[in-house]
Amino acid sequence: MPRVRFVQQDGSGRSIEVGRDVSVMLAAVRNGIHGIDGECGGCLDCATCHVYVDEEQASSVPQPSEEELELLSAVSGERKPNSRLGCQLKVPAPLDELVVHVPARQS
Numbered sequence: 001m002p003r004v005r006f007v008q009q010d011g012s013g014r015s016i017e018v019g020r021d022v023s024v025m026l027a028a029v030r031n032g033i034h035g036i037d038g039e040c041g042g043c044l045d046c047a048t049c050h051v052y053v054d055e056e057q058a059s060s061v062p063q064p065s066e067e068e069l070e071l072l073s074a075v076s077g078e079r080k081p082n083s084r085l086g087c088q089l090k091v092p093a094p095l096d097e098l099v100v101h102v103p104a105r106q107s
């Protein structure tokens with residue numbers, strides 16, 4: 001089963017098995033990953049699911065939609081070229097593990 005590895009600011013990480021149809025945000029919330037809130041439940045309304053896709057994998061994930069790009073302008077932490085909203089992100093085939101970095105803050 002594919003996995004998502006969540007890397008915290010201090011470098012610690014946790015890898016979680018997820019189905020390919022489960023978003024990074026849901027995987028985080030269901031497993032108590034610190035620093036990813038997902039307050040709106042994935043409705044593209046809160047930007048509290050902000051993550052940074054590992055730079056080596058950034059080209060492996062689908063491009064964000066216009067709606068996601070718009071909401072990314074409202075993230076609380078630093079916005080970077082590899083910023084994504086976890087509720088819009090899933091582990092794409094053929095990746096076995098997607099690595100995301102948790103920002104310093106969500107709100």
Ligand code: FES
Pocket residue numbers: 025037038039040041042043044045046047048049071085086087088
């Ligand atoms: S969970 Fe609210 S925008 Fe992603």
